[in-house]
Amino acid sequence: MNKTVITAEKRTLVETLRSIYQYKDLFRMLAWRDIQVRYAQTYLGLAWAIINPLFTLLVLTFVFGVVSKVDTAEIPHVVFTIAGMCCWVPFATLTNESGKAIVAAKVIISKIYFPRILIPLSKILLSLVDAAIVFFFLLCLLLFHQVPISYALLLAPLFIFCALACGLATGLWVSALSVRFRDFIHISPIILRIGIFLTPIAYPAAKIPQAFLPFYFLNPMAGITEAFRWAVFGSEWPGNHAFLSFAILILLFWSGLRYFNKVESEMADYS
Amino acid sequence: MDPYAIRISNLSKRYLLGTEKSDSLYYTLANLFRRKKQSNHRAFYALNDVSLDIRKGEVLGVIGPNGAGKSTLLKLISGITYPTAGRIEYQGRLLSLLEVGTGFHPDLTGKDNIYLNGALLGMRKAEIKSSFDQIVDFSGVEDFINTPVKYYSSGMYVRLAFAVAAHLRGEILIIDEILAVGDLEFQKKCLGRIEEVGKSGRTILFVSHNISAIRHLCTQCVVIDKGQKVFQGGVQESIAHYLDTQLNISGSKLADRTDRSGNQQIRCTDISVYNRADQACQIVEAGASVTIRLQYQSQQPTVRNVIVRLEFRDQYGQYAFVCNNRLSQGIFKNIPTKGTLSCTLPKLPLNKGLYYIDLILRVDGEDSDVVSNAYSLQVTDGYFYQTGLLPIANRGLLVDHQWRIE
Numbered sequence: 001m002n003k004t005v006i007t008a009e010k011r012t013l014v015e016t017l018r019s020i021y022q023y024k025d026l027f028r029m030l031a032w033r034d035i036q037v038r039y040a041q042t043y044l045g046l047a048w049a050i051i052n053p054l055f056t057l058l059v060l061t062f063v064f065g066v067v068s069k070v071d072t073a074e075i076p077h078v079v080f081t082i083a084g085m086c087c088w089v090p091f092a093t094l095t096n097e098s099g100k101a102i103v104a105a106k107v108i109i110s111k112i113y114f115p116r117i118l119i120p121l122s123k124i125l126l127s128l129v130d131a132a133i134v135f136f137f138l139l140c141l142l143l144f145h146q147v148p149i150s151y152a153l154l155l156a157p158l159f160i161f162c163a164l165a166c167g168l169a170t171g172l173w174v175s176a177l178s179v180r181f182r183d184f185i186h187i188s189p190i191i192l193r194i195g196i197f198l199t200p201i202a203y204p205a206a207k208i209p210q211a212f213l214p215f216y217f218l219n220p221m222a223g224i225t226e227a228f229r230w231a232v233f234g235s236e237w238p239g240n241h242a243f244l245s246f247a248i249l250i251l252l253f254w255s256g257l258r259y260f261n262k263v264e265s266e267m268a269d270y271s
Numbered sequence: 272m273d274p275y276a277i278r279i280s281n282l283s284k285r286y287l288l289g290t291e292k293s294d295s296l297y298y299t300l301a302n303l304f305r306r307k308k309q310s311n312h313r314a315f316y317a318l319n320d321v322s323l324d325i326r327k328g329e330v331l332g333v334i335g336p337n338g339a340g341k342s343t344l345l346k347l348i349s350g351i352t353y354p355t356a357g358r359i360e361y362q363g364r365l366l367s368l369l370e371v372g373t374g375f376h377p378d379l380t381g382k383d384n385i386y387l388n389g390a391l392l393g394m395r396k397a398e399i400k401s402s403f404d405q406i407v408d409f410s411g412v413e414d415f416i417n418t419p420v421k422y423y424s425s426g427m428y429v430r431l432a433f434a435v436a437a438h439l440r441g442e443i444l445i446i447d448e449i450l451a452v453g454d455l456e457f458q459k460k461c462l463g464r465i466e467e468v469g470k471s472g473r474t475i476l477f478v479s480h481n482i483s484a485i486r487h488l489c490t491q492c493v494v495i496d497k498g499q500k501v502f503q504g505g506v507q508e509s510i511a512h513y514l515d516t517q518l519n520i521s522g523s524k525l526a527d528r529t530d531r532s533g534n535q536q537i538r539c540t541d542i543s544v545y546n547r548a549d550q551a552c553q554i555v556e557a558g559a560s561v562t563i564r565l566q567y568q569s570q571q572p573t574v575r576n577v578i579v580r581l582e583f584r585d586q587y588g589q590y591a592f593v594c595n596n597r598l599s600q601g602i603f604k605n606i607p608t609k610g611t612l613s614c615t616l617p618k619l620p621l622n623k624g625l626y627y628i629d630l631i632l633r634v635d636g637e638d639s640d641v642v643s644n645a646y647s648l649q650v651t652d653g654y655f656y657q658t659g660l661l662p663i664a665n666r667g668l669l670v671d672h673q674w675r676i677e
Binding site: 002003004005006007008010023025026028029030033036037040041107108109110111112113114183265266268269 | 286297346347348349350351352353354355356357358359360361362363365367373374376378379383386387390391392393394395396419
């Protein structure tokens with residue numbers, strides 16, 4: 001029989017990651033539960049998963065494409081925008097859902113032990129579904145507008161994966177901070193509201209004046225979005241600044257994991 | 272082979288109690304820039320240096336007054352929260368059946384919830400699958416197993432939740448006050464199931480206020496009070512020890528009691544019971560008119576929005592009834608800084624026996640003074656009914672009623 005020892009010492013990050021594997025069935029079930037209950041008791045049900053991004057697309061196309069007439073070269077603006085959304089939408093879902101997940105699960109947290117990290121982590125499936133829907137839109141629009149694509153399209157899922165990592169990193173930070181400071185619950189909507197304009201979703205990053213670029217790409221989603229479009233349209237690689245985004249992403253992800261693990265032990269005491 | 276299932280050594284858990292505000296971001300940030308750090312936190316040891324060894328196959332009852340640290344002990348063992356110091360070691364898988372229905376999702380069906388709940392308790396899917404039929408069978412909700420649980424009656428809900436926890440396989444089972452819910456029939460079934468599990472050689476830790484359940488199920492007991500282990504031994508001795516200390520505490524003068532919580536802005540200095548003739552007495556008759564007077568003193572010049580609550584418990588710790596001014600006539604908006612609050616019960620609905628009164632005073636939405644077992648009240652035979660007869664012990668409260676031949 002295996003022996004368990006509990007002391008005042010906190011679990012190390014390695015132990016936490018190992019426990020995710022032990023609890024993989026729970027991870028699957030939590031993720032599946034979120035899918036099942038997401039549109040429970042709504043009349044339109046799963047249609048919402050399509051309506052939501054559709055309206056975002058329409059608004060962005062109207063504001064940037066029709067009103068501001070942003071120049072997107074040979075790519076139709078609507079296709080350009082949906083490509084931008086492919087990374088943004090899963091990022092937004094994951095940031096939003098995982099950010100508030102710990103506070104929402106406080107009753108369970110104070111009653112049962114299981115690796116807390118599963119709570120934000122299990123929101124990944126929801127975001128993947130959203131990503132798949134938007135990506136499907138993209139493929140349809142690519143075909144409809146007969147935009148030429150390259151083999152680099154095969155790299156596109158890699159950048160969606162990066163967007164998920166970015167959303168999870170933000171979600172880990174926000175949810176861990178909100179254990180003690182409920183103030184942070186209000187942070188993710190603000191991040192998302194500002195981020196949708198500070199990320200090159202409906203306009204190319206090339207529009208940004210050269211002097212601002214190092215600051216602009218401090219936003220990890222800026223580099224990820226540009227890189228995704230590079231993969232889809234075979235356009236020019238966004239430049240060295242984009243690497244800054246990826247460096248920030250790694251830093252954010254690693255620190256988010258560390259911080260979440262640090263406060264995991266006190267989650268039950270504050271909820 | 273190690274004869275012990277769980278070994279606990281020098282276990283302590285400290286909580287920092289502070290006002291709501293001290294946890295806000297503003298407060299923390301403001302504190303960063305203060306030269307003298309303000310600390311609004313008070314350290315409070317929910318458990319203090321507890322050592323306890325539990326043998327394999329033992330059914331250990333954990334008893335003690337409210338707030339003694341029983342639940343904290345179970346939370347530490349099950350890993351929900353971390354100890355401040357000390358060590359817990361156990362062998363095998365530990366399942367904690369803390370509160371029935373925790374983790375149930377109202378929008379999921381009974382079946383999905385069984386799997387989800389089992390997984391939350393640390394079971395693998397295959398293991399749940401193999402017990403699935405037994406669980407459904409025990410819960411008696413076969414017909415509704417594919418219905419979302421939000422449409423369940425509370426009874427069905429409880430039955431399903433208990434069934435899940437009771438049929439999962441772990442070497443150690445932790446049970447915290449689960450018998451407070453469900454109908455009598457189901458409680459019996461639960462007790463039977465726990466007994467069965469106990470006989471199968473699994474180790475059980477059982478917390479309950481229900482002394483008769485403890486007596487019935489447990490093989491050993493530990494008494495916990497104020498975060499410390501005060502007694503460990505046989506069931507009868509432990510229960511006797513526990514009841515004795517309860518009686519002693521309430522014998523000491525209220526003003527001198529230190530086992531109280533709350534912010535102490537207002538403090539109760541005396542509690543006494545008066546009969547119809549307005550004489551102070553410790554023994555009252557069933558059905559008599561009784562007035563309970565609380566003397567208090569306040570530190571603050573004004574005392575607003577006062578809620579005063581007296582909770583009557585029987586000797587097993589079960590609630591008998593509650594007298595709460597907020598419910599009966601509304602909170603006291605303003606009271607003098609020093610004085611007496613009195614509560615009159617025109618006809619005491621208690622059967623004969625020993626009762627304890629817990630006192631809770633709240634001012635402006637915060638607990639001000641909380642004392643458990645503030646008073647022990649002995650009730651003797653009396654004329655609740657015209658006949659002067661009373662039901663036998665442990666048959667609940669007395670209620671006025673009329674029989675007629677029609």
